[in-house]
Amino acid sequence: MKKQLKRMGFSYDWDREVSTCEPEYYRWEQLFFLWMYEKGLAYKKGSVVNWCPQCKTVLANEQVEGGACWRCGTEVDQEHLEQWFFRITAYVEELLEYCDRLPGWPERVLTMQRNWIGKSYGCEVDFPMADDTGKTIRVFTTRQDTIFGATFMLVAAEHPLVLELSKGKPFEKEVREFVEKVGRQDRLLRTSDAYEKEGAFLGAYCLNPVTGWKMPVYAANFVLAEYGTGCVMAVPTHDQRDFEFAKKYDLPLIVVIDNPKAPLDAATMTEAYVDEGILVNSGPFDGLENLKALDTIADHLESLGRGRRTIQYRLRDWGISRQRYWGAPIPVVYCGKCGTVTVPESDLPVLLPMDVELTGEGGSPLAKNGAFMDTECPCCGGPARRETDTMDTFVESSWYFDRFCCAGFDRKPGLDKEKVNYWMPVDQYIGGIEHAILHLLYSRFYTKMLRDFGVLSFDEPFRNLLTQGMVCKETMKCRKHGFLYPDQVREGKCTQCDTPVLIGKTEKMSKSLKNVVDPDHLIREYGADTARLFCLFASPPEKDLEWSDQGVEGAFRFIGRVWRMVMDYADPTREVPAGGDLAGLPEEWKALKRKIHQTIRKVTEDIDQRFHFNTAISAVMELVNAVYQAPRPSGEDLTALGILREAIETTVILLNPFVPHVTEELWQILGRTVPLSDTAWPSFDPEAARDEEITIVIQVNGKLRSRIQAAADESEESIRERALRDESARRFTEGKTVRKVITVPGKLVNIVVS
RNA sequence: GCCUGGGUGGCGGAACUGGUAGACGCAAGGGACUUAAAAUCCCUCGGUCCUCGCGGCUGUGAGGGUUCGAUCCCCUCCCCAGGCACCA
Numbered sequence: 158m159k160k161q162l163k164r165m166g167f168s169y170d171w172d173r174e175v176s177t178c179e180p181e182y183y184r185w186e187q188l189f190f191l192w193m194y195e196k197g198l199a200y201k202k203g204s205v206v207n208w209c210p211q212c213k214t215v216l217a218n219e220q221v222e223g224g225a226c227w228r229c230g231t232e233v234d235q236e237h238l239e240q241w242f243f244r245i246t247a248y249v250e251e252l253l254e255y256c257d258r259l260p261g262w263p264e265r266v267l268t269m270q271r272n273w274i275g276k277s278y279g280c281e282v283d284f285p286m287a288d289d290t291g292k293t294i295r296v297f298t299t300r301q302d303t304i305f306g307a308t309f310m311l312v313a314a315e316h317p318l319v320l321e322l323s324k325g326k327p328f329e330k331e332v333r334e335f336v337e338k339v340g341r342q343d344r345l346l347r348t349s350d351a352y353e354k355e356g357a358f359l360g361a362y363c364l365n366p367v368t369g370w371k372m373p374v375y376a377a378n379f380v381l382a383e384y385g386t387g388c389v390m391a392v393p394t395h396d397q398r399d400f401e402f403a404k405k406y407d408l409p410l411i412v413v414i415d416n417p418k419a420p421l422d423a424a425t426m427t428e429a430y431v432d433e434g435i436l437v438n439s440g441p442f443d444g445l446e447n448l449k450a451l452d453t454i455a456d457h458l459e460s461l462g463r464g465r466r467t468i469q470y471r472l473r474d475w476g477i478s479r480q481r482y483w484g485a486p487i488p489v490v491y492c493g494k495c496g497t498v499t500v501p502e503s504d505l506p507v508l509l510p511m512d513v514e515l516t517g518e519g520g521s522p523l524a525k526n527g528a529f530m531d532t533e534c535p536c537c538g539g540p541a542r543r544e545t546d547t548m549d550t551f552v553e554s555s556w557y558f559d560r561f562c563c564a565g566f567d568r569k570p571g572l573d574k575e576k577v578n579y580w581m582p583v584d585q586y587i588g589g590i591e592h593a594i595l596h597l598l599y600s601r602f603y604t605k606m607l608r609d610f611g612v613l614s615f616d617e618p619f620r621n622l623l624t625q626g627m628v629c630k631e632t633m634k635c636r637k638h639g640f641l642y643p644d645q646v647r648e649g650k651c652t653q654c655d656t657p658v659l660i661g662k663t664e665k666m667s668k669s670l671k672n673v674v675d676p677d678h679l680i681r682e683y684g685a686d687t688a689r690l691f692c693l694f695a696s697p698p699e700k701d702l703e704w705s706d707q708g709v710e711g712a713f714r715f716i717g718r719v720w721r722m723v724m725d726y727a728d729p730t731r732e733v734p735a736g737g738d739l740a741g742l743p744e745e746w747k748a749l750k751r752k753i754h755q756t757i758r759k760v761t762e763d764i765d766q767r768f769h770f771n772t773a774i775s776a777v778m779e780l781v782n783a784v785y786q787a788p789r790p791s792g793e794d795l796t797a798l799g800i801l802r803e804a805i806e807t808t809v810i811l812l813n814p815f816v817p818h819v820t821e822e823l824w825q826i827l828g829r830t831v832p833l834s835d836t837a838w839p840s841f842d843p844e845a846a847r848d849e850e851i852t853i854v855i856q857v858n859g860k861l862r863s864r865i866q867a868a869a870d871e872s873e874e875s876i877r878e879r880a881l882r883d884e885s886a887r888r889f890t891e892g893k894t895v896r897k898v899i900t901v902p903g904k905l906v907n908i909v910v911s
Numbered sequence: 912g913c914c915u916g917g918g919u920g921g922c923g924g925a926a927c928u929g930g931u932a933g934a935c936g937c938a939a940g941g942g943a944c945u946u947a948a949a950a951u952c953c954c955u956c957g958g959u960c961c962u963c964g965c966g967g968c969u970g971u972g973a974g975g976g977u978u979c980g981a982u983c984c985c986c987u988c989c990c991c992a993g994g995c996a997c998c999a
């Protein structure tokens with residue numbers, strides 16, 4: 158890996174290399190854990206967690222993609238386990254707020270983070286039970302404007318209230334069966350479109366706090382126990398889920414928001430009305446617009462003492478326990494006497510044992526390692542057991558960038574504040590879009606936390622973010638032999654059985670699809686420079702890159718073209734100083750001089766401001782084409798040779814960041830002794846780059862009709878006059894009245910006629 | 912369903928702030944060089960019509976709108992990619 162990176166010519170500073178799996182790194186992570194534990198930012202709790210049966214480990218919510226494990230794709234189960242969590246929710250407000258203060262981040266990443274955090278404003282409302290026990294059911298709602306239409310109550314099947322309320326009632330058995338059934342249903346089924354809303358009546362009633370009506374209480378399969386309070390007031394007229402539920406169990410519907418365009422009738426509604434409207438059947442609030450009623454009704458509930466405004470977030474705490482080997486051991490021991498005890502700072506690091514058996518079967522290898530597990534309690538000295546869970550490896554990647562600033566720093570807290578605060582935040586961070594929420598959210602959290610511990614003095618880790626695309630290639634498949642590597646195909650046929658190969662979809666390069674390119678082979682065949690040039694030229698970095706063998710060939714040809722150009726002129730221009738004065742140059746050489754400086758400007762801007770290497774490279778290609786187009790001067794024409802020398806040297810310098818190896822060699826061939834990598838980037842001469850003559854477009858009624866040449870300093874008035882006299886344009890203005898003439902300096906004249 | 916990006920020649924992609932659409936490359940076609948091939952160098956290359964011009968019309972997913980002028984701004988719709996999805 159390292160060798161390959163070096164062969165490609167990437168200029169990494171290997172002195173800053175960091176290995177997150179070494180104790181020199183993860184010991185600090187364990188220290189941070191102790192600090193977090195002390196502050197309540199790390200805690201253990203029993204909860205329903207995502208469990209990957211393949212990896213035999215727990216996964217954070219963010220690490221479940223469409224119900225499957227982000228690593229192996231296996232469907233994730235729900236298990237009840239004791240797990241360690243990081244209290245990322247302590248920073249939820251700041252994480253959300255700073256989404257508006259990261260102008261250098263792509264909007265879609267920020268949107269994804271905002272959605273993931275999922276802030277919503279609403280009310281908690283207490284619904285008293287209809288029996289006289291004085292108990293209440295508390296719900297969270299964002300739609301308190303519909304409270305007059307709440308006709309029944311829904312409770313998550315897993316909620317303890319379900320069994321409590323139904324206990325001893327004639328419905329108890331049915332409720333129990335229902336709860337068990339929901340518990341058995343897996344995640345995939347629950348989220349599928351066909352999943353039907355179901356419930357069971359608990360034999361209990363509560364009262365609507367504003368209308369006083371009796372509302373039957375149901376357990377429902379579609380109510381989430383973990384969100385809000387796990388209980389929902391159901392308003393079937395204005396919520397589609399509640400509507401479906403009401404229809405199924407024949408529950409009453411009351412319209413409380415009327416559609417101003419077409420009045421609603423509860424008896425004939427076929428779906429819930431979820432748009433804006435005017436309140437009806439809502440007592441004192443009738444006639445209000447529902448959006449305005451949100452506030453008014455919230456006030457009303459608060460004055461009644463039945464509810465209060467609250468904010469809910471979708472974001473949950475970050476479950477970091479993993480039953481894997483890799484990852485820092487959690488520095489905690491369990492003592493029969495003292496309970497959960499943290500490992501004292503002086504005993505850190507808790508080392509990952511080297512003598513574990515990695516069976517590949519999943520499950521924690523540490524839990525099978527007695528020497529690791531059995532220890533002494535740091536408090537009482539008695540026998541104790543170590544925590545065998547390790548931390549999610551995303552913890553490691555949440556601060557490695559800080560460590561880069563002071564790699565090897567071996568004093569507490571593992572970060573040299575001065576250096577870190579000098580280098581950080583990262584000016585330009587580059588990563589795949591797949592980390593939009595995982596790594597990028599965790600790193601933001603960790604940064605804020607370390608800031609509050611006094612280690613860092615900045616709020617956000619990455620000032621600018623570029624999400625680069627992935628390298629894709631078409632897949633090839635043989636009917637008999639499945640997916641094929643590129644070298645298993647010759648002339649469209651499988652090399653094993655000679656049957657024609659099926660060309661499949663273009664997909665992200667992966668070993669499983671065999672649509673990969675071997676970098677060693679590529680470097681052997683074409684060299685690292687060709688590989689680099691192709692990748693940079695094919696598309697801008699934020700887009701996916703479609704691999705094309707012909708494109709690689711094209712990149713190789715261009716390098717050859719540059720090489721021949723240099724070889725051609727290296728000798729004749731060897732003794733000629735590059736450049737030369739602009740004044741007095743014949744027009745054709747002036748044009749090349751201009752092209753040189755325009756190219757420097759364009760390439761500098763494209764690299765600097767936009768990371769658009771593809772257009773930077775095409776600009777250099779244009780310069781090379783211009784040199785090929787130039788007439789070959791005689792050996793005495795020192796002016797011309799000087800300009801050519803300048804063009805050639807400029808080409809070599811400008812290409813250096815893209816193709817460093819070949820340009821360094823060409824630089825030497827040109828007789829330069831100072832290495833190109835130590836040579837300053839050229840600056841352009843604005844005077845030379847300026848166009849002396851510009852093409853002015855003449856439009857009639859917005860249609861392109863003619864072009865004229867104008868001197869750069871020609872007055873707007875004069876250009877306008879010439880445009881009006883222009884022969885080609887007059888063919889279209891002849892016999893018509895000129896209504897208006899619009900001139901855009903340096904660009905065009907538009908003559909409006911009727 | 913909701914949110915975010917996108918949709919430009921045969922293909923990858925340009926067009927910076929509303930001002931010449933298609934830069935540059937690939938593919939294709941033609942020519943030069945060569946005994947020949949490869950390599951190289953040069954030319955043509957969105958569609959269409961004709962009187963083949965330094966021409967006309969048309970053209971950036973579709974349809975409207977704003978504007979002197981729209982790939983760019985606004986509205987409606989279609990399609991593709993990604994994200995979220997019973998979040999009350």
